[in-house]
Amino acid sequence: MTRTVYYTATSLDGFIATADHSLDWLLSRQTDADGPMGYDGFIAGVGAVAMGATTYLWVREHEPEWTPERPTWVFTHRDLPLLPGVDLRLTAEDPARVHADMVAAAAGRDVWIVGGGDLAGQFADRGLLDDVVVGIAPVTLGGGAPLLPRRVELAVQEVARNGELVAVRYTVERSPAPA
Numbered sequence: 001m002t003r004t005v006y007y008t009a010t011s012l013d014g015f016i017a018t019a020d021h022s023l024d025w026l027l028s029r030q031t032d033a034d035g036p037m038g039y040d041g042f043i044a045g046v047g048a049v050a051m052g053a054t055t056y057l058w059v060r061e062h063e064p065e066w067t068p069e070r071p072t073w074v075f076t077h078r079d080l081p082l083l084p085g086v087d088l089r090l091t092a093e094d095p096a097r098v099h100a101d102m103v104a105a106a107a108g109r110d111v112w113i114v115g116g117g118d119l120a121g122q123f124a125d126r127g128l129l130d131d132v133v134v135g136i137a138p139v140t141l142g143g144g145a146p147l148l149p150r151r152v153e154l155a156v157q158e159v160a161r162n163g164e165l166v167a168v169r170y171t172v173e174r175s176p177a178p179a
Contacts, residue, residue: 002103004128006113006120007042008147009135009165015144016117021058025139029164036160037133037167046070047109048102050095050123053078054145055115071105073098075119095119096126121150129172131157135165 009026010016017023033040049068051059053076059066060081071087074080075095082088087105091098102111113120113129123129132154134147154170161167 002047002106002108002110003130004099004103004111004113004123005042005046005131005133006123006129006148007133008115008117008120009137010147011137011139011141011144013140013142014147015141016115016147017058017145018141019144021054021145023058023062025141026137029137031135031163031165035162037135037158037169038162042133043112045110046112047106048111049073049114050075050098050102050111050119051114052076052116052119053080056080071102073102075122094126095122095128099123099126099128117146117148121148121152124148124152124172125150127174132170132172133167134170135162135167137165 008016011025018025032038047070049070049072051072051074053074056074067083067086068088073089073091076090077092080090113123120129153173155173156168157171158169159166
């Protein structure tokens with residue numbers, strides 16, 4: 001069954017990037033991609049990807065050779081440069097209108113909300129976010145891009161240590177339907 005998962009890392013004080021979009025605080029951490037809740041195991045189960053424009057531009061700037069290996073939707077209102085020969089879709093649509101296409105493209109695997117926190121929150125607002133998997137780094141940033149800039153009720157499903165990070169898997173708590 002396809003699940004929509006926000007898989008990310010955060011500082012102890014709840015930021016996924018500094019105010020100037022730096023991830024140096026995270027990239028300097030020791031982790032095991034094959035370890036508990038590690039990237040390799042996670043990405044093997046991903047069939048489609050969603051990201052915001054800021055994440056897309058950051059990846060293109062810091063990893064110029066990157067090309068998506070899965071169908072990827074970039075949520076943006078800007079005209080961004082596309083990569084030739086890959087399944088990359090720019091959309092300004094509401095996540096609720098695009099989600100079914102993403103699930104179909106995932107072909108039974110998961111949909112990964114790469115970033116940022118507001119995009120993950122938009123999926124949560126519409127009842128489309130199933131899981132949050134987060135590696136918590138032993139650093140505080142004091143400000144920056146928040147992990148999830150709205151209230152989302154979560155239930156802890158799993159906790160593990162992966163190198164310097166504490167990894168936690170949460171499921172999103174759904175509000176009961178009104179009677």
